Amino acid sequence: MFRAAAALAIAAAALTGCAPEKQLYISDAWVRLAAVEGRPAAGYFTIHGGPAEATLVSVRTDMAVRTELHESKAADGGGMTMDSIDQVPVPALQQVRFVPGGKHAMLFGVNPAVKPGGTLTFTFTFADSTRIQQNARVIAAGDPAPAGK
Template sequence: MFRFAASLLATATVLSGCAQEKQLYISDAWVRLAAVEGRPAAGYFTIHGGPADATLVSVSTDVATRTELHESRMTHSGGMAMDSLRQVPVPALKQVRFAPGGKHAMLFNLNPVVKPGGTLTFTFTFADATRIQQNARVIAAGDPAPTKN
């Protein structure tokens, strides 16, 4: 009986070592429409790093003519400024959050069929050519940020 139990324990230990590693993924994606027609919408989401470091190089959607990665920051004079980001490092097993007042995706010339309560699909492209598609909820300019998708 002892040998059988030891054998089961050894097998369980080996199998737990084969458990699937955490993968790179995106969660909590949403878009706030612009308050003024013709201005860009803003996209937010959380990137969950996988087993190795990654680098986000672009976010796109079929319903905008152009999407850019930006980061808002406070200036020395106390105002806000926005910087364009060419890429965003995603450390292994860490989260990178795109949220109001920080990193975000700007969606230019958004198709007018996109309305509050709907969804759109983002394609996230990483430096190693990994591509991840993720749906994003769409909210109106004055609506509060969603707490979860």
């Protein structure tokens, strides 16, 4: 009995050593279309850091003329301000969330073919030239955020 338990423990330890490292990836991507035609849409997502630090430098989609990274912040006096940001550090093995009222991607000149209920594809580019493609669900301006987002 002892030998069988010892063999199982050794096998479990060996398998744990073979487990792949967590990799950099994107999840929970979605886009809220603008309430007024011609205004920018906003994109949200979660970046999951891999084994090393990373730096997001751009998000693009073929379905918009231009995409910029932005961050909303509380302003002096109680309002909100929005600033463009050039890059976003992603700590190793941690998450960076792009959410309403925080970091987000602004999509300017969205193709009229993009409709609620559809998807578009984002390409995320990092400082080390890593590129990740991720589909994003599209919702209308007044719709609630997708569940869990």
